[in-house]
Amino acid sequence: MASQDSESNEVSQVGGRRLIMVSNRLPVSLERLDDDQWRTHPAAGGLVSALDPVMRQRGGVWVGWPGVADETTETLRDVLDRQYNATSDYRLEPVALTGDDIADFYEGFSNEVIWPLFHNRFTVCRFEPDYWQAYQRVNREFAHRISEVAHTGDFVWVHDYHLVNVADELRALGVDNRASFFQHIPFPTADIFCNLPWWREIVHALLSYDFIGLQTVADRTNFLDVLTMMFDRVETEAGDRGIDISIGDEGLVRHQQQLRIGTLPISIDYDHIAEVAASEESVACVERFREGWGDRTVVVGVDRLDYTKGLPEKFEAFRELLTRYPELRSHITLQQHVVPSRQQVPQYIEQKEEIERLVGEINGEFTQPGWVPIHYIFHRMDQPELMAHYQVADIALVTPLKDGMNLVAKEFCAAKRDGNGVLILSEFAGSAAELGEHALLVNPHDVVSTAERIHDACRMPVEERRQRMQAMREIISAHNAFDWVEEFLRAAGANQ
Template sequence: MPMRDSELKTKQTDQGGARRLVMVSNRLPLSLEHVEGEGWRTNPAAGGLVAALDPVMRRRGGVWVGWPGVADESTETLRDVLDSQHNGDVDYRLEPVSLTSHEISGFYEGFSNEVIWPLFHNRFTSCNFDPHYWQSYQDVNHRFALRVAEVAQAGDFIWVHDYHLVNVADQLRELGITNRSSFFQHIPFPTADIFCNLPWWREIVYALLSYDFIGLQTVTDRINFLDVLTTLFDEVKTTAGDNGVDIEIGDQGLARHQQQLRIGTLPISIDYDHISEVAGSKETGEYMAEFRASWRDQTTVVLGVDRLDYTKGLPEKFEAFRELLRRHPELRGRIVLQQHVIPSRQRVPQYAEQKQEIERLVGEINGEFTEPGWVPIHYMFGRMSPPELMAHYQVADIALITPLKDGMNLVAKEFCAAQIEQRSVLILSEFAGTAAEFGENALLINPHDVVTTAESIYEAYSMPEEERRRRMQAMRQIVKNHTAFDWVDQFLEAAGADS
């Protein structure tokens, strides 16, 4: 029989009294799907976050609260499905948050993806500041807080993830829940002059001040957040500590919000060992042989792997590749750009428009340069299996990653971890959080500068093998020395999860 929460509350972990975790994220680590004639089906979520957090939850025990990806179902139905298909087999429970289609439209598709996402990626002119979105965001955050309040016990450590759920700790305080709580933002934090375009920016700041600890990806994000605080408050005192920056706000009228909190810079990472294992698998090797056979000898493969998003700099990437072929006609027939675009948020109008724009550009550039036996851009829209992706990483001679703004960009880290032969070059936007870690081991570019990006592709094409290996070895070591598991441990320590 699956354990109910009351049973788990008495369960002791094997870590000498470590606090039980209550993980809170917009989505659970698996999604539910009701299939006609078959009943309920569970689909595991992909991504480094789940891979890192699942073993931590198994080790410590606890509860993971989130939406299971299906609308208009009761909490009781969702819980029964999770009890039968997940909760009986592991040492932590998945607790569902039930959302209606209307709530998903306003909270997720609306406020999260038409307001917060573009604003925090420096695209505030693309924001739709619909007040109904803000109300829906508050309502859904309250719904999440109610579920956390139902399952949390005294002493639990609450860890909330990302921009969808900023208000959860504030709502928990209103409900009388005083557990230590922390927040990690996976996307960038904007400068004060951009952030303050949000009509509800003060409310968001106050909500963030309900957390005891806030984790951000980069030093730049931390600086931006501190600038926002000094915009709102007259007196903000900062003290550098071992695990972050301690902040004290002189405003005595903060009520239930924190006057003292800590901010840490904690770049997220990947499961290096797992990526390396998949990259070296037999199935990946078979894909590699197939892909290499499809290219002519002496063809240099430039690889792009990006989620469909206007923040990823796809039009700029294609324009840079066009500029390369114009400036270096000797490369025609000898180099290709293989671009994979992963479907994402296709119900949001801006994403559909982005897809049309990049497909128009691909057709235009291929029309300009295609020769018998050679097409410059190979464009694919769809998902890939992990072995297929790892094979593409290894067959590529150059990876071209050009986000206009990115919290981290784990594709860059995956690419390096998969480089068993250590022979490829990474060209990386300086606006990706990963650039702060890789530094000059990658060829750093400003994706808005298509001429310099084109010349960087040419530099990578011409780079001696010894230099390629030196750069890649350094980046692989960086990723190996700081994995997703290290990130989790460092976050929990910085946040005082067991203090």
């Protein structure tokens, strides 16, 4: 059952309840050095970017893996207490994972099964039974850690596809805290979802949550379709805070299951992005970058290395642009930043090789003295540098094949302090539901149409660019990360 111990920096009141945040990764990673010393690194990723500022404001407890294998919980907790918890606004509680856990749970089931399946790439899934066993085992371990640190009445908020089973495991341990789940990636259509050999077990695990948040209306519709296919009776009723679902089925552990689901698109810390963009460090980078680019039109892309991001299609569209509109040659440059990710996974190695071959091929075809069409950089950036690239760019090309939200689109708009820029956005990104009226939407599979939209962006009058950008900035600033958290907690009934 839930612990009754407390520590000073754990206290986060959610209507009298503490907030227990749960995700696969903690917001910091640990590294053991050769001299048996430890170093902490800020963790990367959209989830951390969205939630870390919220936790800094609210305080609370964050449960997750600190990024190092084969260490004991006691060792990890001791390091975090000394190097983070002593001075942090919220407390980190580690989950210890072995090398086998990482290989089968994270690299295996999470990233070779769930990730491709939920991004409509089920043909590349590896449905290994050992992966599923590891997924269940690690979710059970997360539940054990939560049961040790949570107080009676605390509100548990679990994040993303790595940890679907956590609430079910908590119930098995006798922990009855209110538990909610937010899925950051898309939820697939029923015909794709049911390719998963364990799809029924996943649905039952989701039904152990009191509330499920999804990014878009399409995701919600897909989830309801799965429930309708699985159960004889599924009744829905629209409410102020989502859709209430009643399921009657003798096969359910929790008979007459009551569940609420809501559509809650995630956002960014708009004020923080704007502040970083205006910082001396970022402004200095802006001046240096602008001097380097001269009067060329700069198209920026910032994507994690992943086959869902549509990088080959993006490069092919840029090739099509240069072929169709030769007058743009030497006057436009695509600056593509690719952030390293999952480099040990074969499909990601192949993806990197393919995009680097394409970049070389296109540059070899079109390069002229003093001009290279694509500047490809495989690296990580700090925020001031990233915000500078956004500010210098005339156009952002955000064209994933499938994306739960895509916070790059929102960060680009927040960083455009001069209000002058064009966002070209995939219609398959979750952010298109919010920004699509003012962005230029494209189907990333259609490289000809995407090339045309880039050309349209180049020719767009400054007044129209500013109007579109201002509208998107207002949408994002009016619904920032803190608003998203408050809306989620209200919808989830955290105060009940």
